[in-house]
Amino acid sequence: YLSRADKSYLSGIVAAHESGISVLAGPHDLEEGISITGETAGEILSLLRTIYRHIVVDTEAILTQATMAAINMSDLILLTLILSHPSIKNTRRYLKYLDKDSKRSEKIRIVVNRYFEKTGITITNAEDLLNRPVFWRIPNDFKTAMACLDEGVLLGTYAPRSKLSTSIKDLAMTVTGNKADISGNKAKSSPFNRLFRKTAS
Numbered sequence: 001y002l003s004r005a006d007k008s009y010l011s012g013i014v015a016a017h018e019s020g021i022s023v024l025a026g027p028h029d030l031e032e033g034i035s036i037t038g039e040t041a042g043e044i045l046s047l048l049r050t051i052y053r054h055i056v057v058d059t060e061a062i063l064t065q066a067t068m069a070a071i072n073m074s075d076l077i078l079l080t081l082i083l084s085h086p087s088i089k090n091t092r093r094y095l096k097y098l099d100k101d102s103k104r105s106e107k108i109r110i111v112v113n114r115y116f117e118k119t120g121i122t123i124t125n126a127e128d129l130l131n132r133p134v135f136w137r138i139p140n141d142f143k144t145a146m147a148c149l150d151e152g153v154l155l156g157t158y159a160p161r162s163k164l165s166t167s168i169k170d171l172a173m174t175v176t177g178n179k180a181d182i183s184g185n186k187a188k189s190s191p192f193n194r195l196f197r198k199t200a201s
Contacts, residue, residue: 007051019154022052038065045073054176063097072104076175078135080111083121088129095130109135111171116140136171139163 015023024044027033048055057074059067071077079094081087091110099105110130112123115137123134141164148158155165 007047010047010051019156024048036066038069041066041069042073045070063094071098072101074107077104077108078111078175079108080113081126082114083112083119083123083126085121088121088126091130095132108132111136111138113138114140114142136167136174138167138171 010024013024015025017023027036045055045057057070059070063071077098079091079098081091095108098108110126110132112126112134115123116139123137127133141159141162144159144162144164145155148155151158155162155168159165
């Protein structure tokens with residue numbers, strides 16, 4: 001179908017959510033996913049840019065041609081890790097490669113996932129080892145995250161007041177330019193804000 005990708009065709013295969021978020025899911029067949037080249041991925045992203053204001057690409061961990069096309073076209077790259085020696089070591093490998101392009105390197109932000117304070121490796125340790133500041137910390141709430149996945153519901157619907165939901169909402173507000181509500185003022189309207197909105201109890 002990639003050869004027929006245009007605005008009208010994409011509108012038929014993109015799933016729209018009531019929050020305002022649209023999702024273009026990956027192919028059902030592994031063969032079709034493997035066949036997507038960097039050039040094709042770039043063409044799809046270029047087309048999506050003419051339709052949507054913000055595009056979030058959840059890439060594979062492996063640096064395939066398609067993944068690199070998304071990385072090179074990104075305005076911001078969120079590189080996630082957990083505070084463990086293997087994860088930090090692997091992140092250093094990615095940074096060593098991605099930093100070869102100075103323009104690409106400037107777009108990278110480090111995000112610590114499943115963060116909790118009582119761990120042998122601190123944020124400062126990670127920053128020293130990576131030679132980069134940590135941009136964001138997503139709190140560890142494995143139980144809530146797995147419950148959302150198992151039940152197939154949005155985090156903002158299942159646990160809107162959880163620390164996990166609040167952290168991800170604030171991250172979305174920050175990276176889209178709609179600064180998170182820290183002072184108590186209402187954040188600017190955004191699809192991300194509606195997606196993680198607090199529902200009435």
